[in-house]
Amino acid sequence: MNVTKRDHGGGIDDACARFGGARADWIDLSTGINPIPYPIGTLQSSDWTALPDAGAFEALNGAAREFWNVPKGAAILPAPGASALIARLPALFNASRVDIPTPTYNEHAAAFRAQGWSFSDAQPHTRVLVHPNNPDGRMWGFEDASAPITIIDESFCDIAPDASLMSLAERKGVIILKSFGKFWGLAGLRLGFAIGDPELIARLNDFIGPWAVSGPALRIGARALRDEDWAKQTRLSLESGADKLDSLMTGHGAKIVGGTSLFRLYNVDDAQAWQDRLAKAHIWSRIFPYSENWIRLGLPAPDQWDRLTAALSERS
Numbered sequence: 001m002n003v004t005k006r007d008h009g010g011g012i013d014d015a016c017a018r019f020g021g022a023r024a025d026w027i028d029l030s031t032g033i034n035p036i037p038y039p040i041g042t043l044q045s046s047d048w049t050a051l052p053d054a055g056a057f058e059a060l061n062g063a064a065r066e067f068w069n070v071p072k073g074a075a076i077l078p079a080p081g082a083s084a085l086i087a088r089l090p091a092l093f094n095a096s097r098v099d100i101p102t103p104t105y106n107e108h109a110a111a112f113r114a115q116g117w118s119f120s121d122a123q124p125h126t127r128v129l130v131h132p133n134n135p136d137g138r139m140w141g142f143e144d145a146s147a148p149i150t151i152i153d154e155s156f157c158d159i160a161p162d163a164s165l166m167s168l169a170e171r172k173g174v175i176i177l178k179s180f181g182k183f184w185g186l187a188g189l190r191l192g193f194a195i196g197d198p199e200l201i202a203r204l205n206d207f208i209g210p211w212a213v214s215g216p217a218l219r220i221g222a223r224a225l226r227d228e229d230w231a232k233q234t235r236l237s238l239e240s241g242a243d244k245l246d247s248l249m250t251g252h253g254a255k256i257v258g259g260t261s262l263f264r265l266y267n268v269d270d271a272q273a274w275q276d277r278l279a280k281a282h283i284w285s286r287i288f289p290y291s292e293n294w295i296r297l298g299l300p301a302p303d304q305w306d307r308l309t310a311a312l313s314e315r316s
Contacts, residue, residue: 012284019279027304030286032134032156032263034238035301037185038224047215056218063225064193068161068178073170075201078213078221082155082179082192083107088207089175090115092200093149099124103290105134105153125149131165132156135265135288135296137258139163148173155179155192158231159238159261169196175204180217182262183234184224191217238262241299249297252312263298271295281311 012026061076070076079085090098090112098112099121108128109119127147131140131154139160145152145168154176157164168174175196181187191213194204213221224230238261245264246256254266263286268274271287274295278285286296300308 015279015284019276019282021282026282026284027300027307028284029298029300029308030284030296031187032182032260032298033187034183034185034234034262035299035304036234036237038220038227038230040186040220041223043216043219047219050215052211052213052215052218056215056222057213060213060218060222060225063222064178064195067225067228067231068164068166068195070166070195071170073198074196075198077194077201077205077208078218079192079194079208080212080214080217081181081190082153082177084190084208084212085177085192085194085204086153087111087114088204089151090117091207092203093126095125095149097124098126098128099147100128101133103135103288104128104130105155108151108153127151128153130155132160132163132260135259135263135286135294137260137265140165142168145174151175151177153177156182156260156262158183159235166195172197173200175200180221180224183231186220186224189217189220190214191221235261238299244305245297245299248309248312254295257294259296261299263296265294265296267293268295269293277314278308278311281307281314283308283311 012023012028015026016023057078060078064070064076086107097118097120100109100119124147126149128151129140129144131152132138134156142165145165150173152165154164155178166176169176175194178193178195180189180191194201242261242264249266250256254268257265257267259265271291271293275285275287288294
């Protein structure tokens with residue numbers, strides 16, 4: 001059976017096949033992953049060899065509740081990545097129509113479509129808000145979260161904690177998603193959270209089953225969520241990097257559309273041509289099937305800026 005590939009960032013193997021080079025030769029700026037990941041520290045052998053116990057889950061959930069200021073009336077469910085949660089969410093509800101304002105992260109629509117839902121913005125029973133939105137960085141307000149069932153994807157919101165809609169998490173019908181792969185730069189850890197209406201979270205937990213999060217992810221996640229100093233410094237560093245990227249791109253004719261401090265969205269004359277020319281320098285970017293002019297770039301790592309600058313100068 002052939003599985004249809006959906007449009008995403010990443011895909012360096014495909015880029016290598018098209019433009020040459022080994023995977024290690026490439027700079028992947030097609031994602032919104034922090035290029036300076038959280039330092040995971042040491043692990044215990046039992047993290048790998050033993051089934052995770054209740055204490056490890058309690059430690060992670062406690063750290064999450066404190067870091068995200070989760071209301072007392074909301075429940076927390078850690079899972080093996082936000083994507084695993086997104087795929088299961090439509091099965092929680094009996095409705096058949098959902099509103100997902102576009103353009104946005106396409107896995108939400110794919111999950112609802114796979115379970116037979118239709119799409120409508122007319123008095124929706126269920127609404128999905130990506131906050132801030134991917135790819136344009138749009139922020140939503142409390143007034144936008146008015147549907148009886150509201151799913152708020154805050155995978156990128158840790159760059160702007162004051163903008164979080166977490167105070168809604170104890171409201172009936174609300175689920176807020178968090179991702180560990182973006183702000184902490186640990187996409188391979190596969191750790192995400194669903195936070196919200198205890199009844200919905202309990203049902204979602206039944207779908208996911210026991211021991212859904214690995215021992216290493218439990219320990220690293222709890223450690224990172226308690227490291228407020230790292231989070232504060234990282235926000236400042238990401239803001240500086242985003243400003244630097246904007247200056248570099250606009251200096252070569254791009255116009256800023258939006259984004260976050262983890263990824264920037266630009267309007268260019270020919271997005272496919274920009275991607276191809278950067279790819280010849282083994283730098284991978286993100287373009288979109290619905291726009292001929294949008295190109296999105298994540299932040300380079302500290303030792304990658306010179307290569308990006310050179311590649312952009314080459315294409316001018």
